Amino acid sequence: MRLPALDWARGYDGATLSSDLLAAAIVTIMLIPQSLAYAMLANLPPEVGLYASILPLVAYAGFGTSRVLAVGPVAVVSLMTASAIGPVVAQGLAGPLVAAAALALISGAMLLAAGLFRLGFLANFLSHPVISGFITASGILIAAGQVKHLLGIQAAGTTLVEILPALLAGAHQANGWTLAIGFGALAFLYAARRWGRPGLAALGLPARLADMLARSAPILAIAGAVLLVRAFDLGARGVALVGAIPQGLPTPALPALSLELLAALAPAAALISVVGFVESVSVGQTLAARRRQRIAPDQELIGLGAANLAAGLGGGYPVTGGFARSVVNDDAGARTPAAGIFTAIGIAGAALFLTPLLADLPQAVLAATIILAVLSLVDLRAIARTHAYSRRDFAAMAATILVTLLVGVEQGISAGVILSLVMQLYRSARPHMAVVGQVPGTEHFRNIDRHRVETCPGILSLRVDESLYFANSRFLEDRIAALVAGDPRIRHVVLMCPSVSDIDASALESLQEINRRLAEAGVKFHLSEVKGPVMDRLGRSDFLRHLSGRVFLSQHEATCALRGDCAQAQKLS
Structure with missing residues (x-):
């Protein structure tokens, strides 16, 4: 004092x-x-x-x-x-x-x-x-x-x-x-x-x-x-x-x-x-x-x-x-x-x-x-x-x-x-999530429902605009499951995390469950644009060791790396 x-x-x-x-x-x-x-x-x-x-x-x-x-x-x-x-x-x-x-x-x-x-x-x-x-x-x-x-x-x-x-x-x-x-x-x-x-x-x-x-x-x-x-x-x-x-x-x-x-x-x-x-x-x-x-x-x-x-x-x-x-x-x-x-x-x-x-x-x-x-x-x-x-x-x-x-x-x-x-808990329990695509000629990604963007049929890019914690982790699980079930062409799911400042223990378990379910369905799970402090916490768990996909620095890097894999998969099919 x-x-x-x-x-x-x-x-x-x-x-x-x-x-x-x-x-x-x-x-x-x-x-x-x-x-x-x-x-x-x-x-x-x-x-x-x-x-x-x-x-x-x-x-x-x-x-x-x-x-x-x-x-x-x-x-x-x-x-x-x-x-x-x-x-x-x-x-x-x-x-x-x-x-x-x-x-x-x-x-x-x-x-x-x-x-x-x-x-x-x-x-x-x-x-x-x-x-x-x-x-x-x-x-x-x-x-x-x-x-x-x-x-x-x-x-x-x-x-x-x-x-x-x-x-x-x-x-x-x-x-x-x-x-x-x-x-x-x-x-x-x-x-x-x-x-x-x-x-x-x-x-x-x-x-x-x-x-x-x-x-x-x-x-x-x-x-x-x-x-x-x-x-x-x-x-x-x-x-x-x-x-x-x-x-x-x-x-x-x-x-x-x-x-x-x-x-x-x-x-x-x-x-x-x-x-x-x-x-x-x-x-x-x-x-x-x-x-x-x-x-x-x-x-x-x-x-x-x-x-x-x-x-x-x-x-x-x-x-x-x-x-x-x-x-x-x-x-x-x-x-x-x-x-x-x-x-x-x-x-x-x-x-x-x-x-x-x-x-x-x-x-x-x-x-x-x-x-x-x-x-x-x-x-x-x-x-x-x-x-x-x-x-x-x-x-x-x-x-x-x-x-x-x-x-x-x-x-x-x-x-x-x-x-x-x-009402704040209700809002954060149902965070805004958007399927995004690339704005032509740029490295920016925006909501497909609001902008004219380009998407790759085999890649689901989902941006979550909220930190992940016990109240909204199940909502994330359900949203990804519904999107993947609705499009059999999906081979990669990339979760964009630019707005995620924290992932608590409950949300970590949900990410592990999402990773497991997608792997069983033959879909790889990736993360992009993860903040440094969040990445540090994930590194203290075994999540990254079992992650079926990769962690990308940017969504543009993820799209460039995965687009070729999707194109090859489409040729084989």
């Missing part, structure tokens, strides 16, 4: 400090309302969102490799947290604060262990269509779940089949003041996001100042809503408020843990770890590419693990790298992770001095903040693109979306991963 902070700390100068301070100021303004809103989304007190935005930023700055990634609460992980701690709290295993902190600690330990053992590659099993589908479904689910706060009604439910009927049943009880504040805040925030920066720039403000003011829109919405509540005593008119928020910072401590609690939270923590890591690495790699920098995925596991451990010890809940705030951090000119440390100081200052001002904040304003943030995650065009390109990936994406919306978030991501793996 290394400390990437030692790399960027060298040569830290005044220019870098000023850039990091400016970026931190902008991100802090953005992060305060987001932290409060996402804590509410996780069914936790609003101050927990602030706590989750302090120590994790400091921990990631020491162990993470991205210069601009901003970690903290995010919408999808907040939703997954609510889904995970709900049953635990209902069973009486722990209170929500303890359960959330325990979830962060378990996730942090898993990420840290994965980083130490260099298991970052495991995240590759979570395909992009599955992640995209899960984020889209989560965005829809989150937005639907926040509508009750815009209406000022009670509507329980964690899936669409529960949320929508509850909203319809309670819509007639909507509070007019809450509706006005909620939809007013939503319209204001949308206008600020859509037209704020260009509008302010058109008034002659410098680009950096215009951007900073546009990013401050959530703070302005909060301030305006608080003033309205106090001016018209809207709390007495049925507008749901955030209420008193404890002033100060929690003392870092290990929450009360039990084996039963850890066992109940472990599956959800594993899913949160994987989803958080994939999202964080994707954002980090995208932003690093802009600056011609790179991040180390295994070290990122350690950085995120440290951030989540810090969140658990600091009274927070699971965190990861957020796309929106990281982009803002990058655009604002952050040069090093020190910007995250300065942001943490700003959030800590808000927790110490600003929380008394937020007691009269309407929950509808936080709901509007969440809705506007998560709807940007919904990518319906990706569904259409995936359907047009790959029906297999579309099936995994669709299953993820439907199960997430109708059953639950944990079940949705699990269904997508399982279906992706099953």
Whole structure:
């Protein structure tokens, strides 16, 4: 384990400090309302969102490799947290604060262990269509779940089949003041996001100042809503408020843990770890590419693990790298992770001095903040693109979306991963194979069904486009047997292996069986274009000694060597 902070700390100068301070100021303004809103989304007190935005930023700055990634609460992980701690709290295993902190600690330990053992590659099993589908479904689910706060009604439910009927049943009880504040805040925030920066720039403000003011829109919405509540005593008119928020910072401590609690939270923590890591690495790699920098995925596991451990010890809940705030951090000119440390100081200052001002904040304003943030995650065009390109990936994406919306978030991501793996195994178990012939006038060989090629009647040239292993070796046996049985003129079978990077023990036995059966039928079995490492492994077995044919360097060499034998056989026949 290394400390990437030692790399960027060298040569830290005044220019870098000023850039990091400016970026931190902008991100802090953005992060305060987001932290409060996402804590509410996780069914936790609003101050927990602030706590989750302090120590994790400091921990990631020491162990993470991205210069601009901003970690903290995010919408999808907040939703997954609510889904995970709900049953635990209902069973009486722990209170929500303890359960959330325990979830962060378990996730942090898993990420840290994965980083130490260099298991970052495991995240590759979570395909992009599955992640995209899960984020889209989560965005829809989150937005639907926040509508009750815009209406000022009670509507329980964690899936669409529960949320929508509850909203319809309670819509007639909507509070007019809450509706006005909620939809007013939503319209204001949308206008600020859509037209704020260009509008302010058109008034002659410098680009950096215009951007900073546009990013401050959530703070302005909060301030305006608080003033309205106090001016018209809207709390007495049925507008749901955030209420008193404890002033100060929690003392870092290990929450009360039990084996039963850890066992109940472990599956959800594993899913949160994987989803958080994939999202964080994707954002980090995208932003690093802009600056011609790179991040180390295994070290990122350690950085995120440290951030989540810090969140658990600091009274927070699971965190990861957020796309929106990281982009803002990058655009604002952050040069090093020190910007995250300065942001943490700003959030800590808000927790110490600003929380008394937020007691009269309407929950509808936080709901509007969440809705506007998560709807940007919904990518319906990706569904259409995936359907047009790959029906297999579309099936995994669709299953993820439907199960997430109708059953639950944990079940949705699990269904997508399982279906992706099953379909990948099915595809690799039935690898693409092509009978090939020679392109006239060249030494190239192509699929006879796609190109005009020349073939020799006595030679079957079969190209396999997959490594050979236990799941597809029988398929290869059956394909060769069928082709040979269908053409009595065949005297030679040449298996082209340019795409074969591995042959396991099961596939080796299949090759031996193919060789034996062909020999009994008077057909010689050859290999061509075998990769060096594969050839080395075959050399450690007795397969090559019993091979009825030869191993050729290229398919062209094989064809030239065997064509004469086929011609002589045809004359004799």
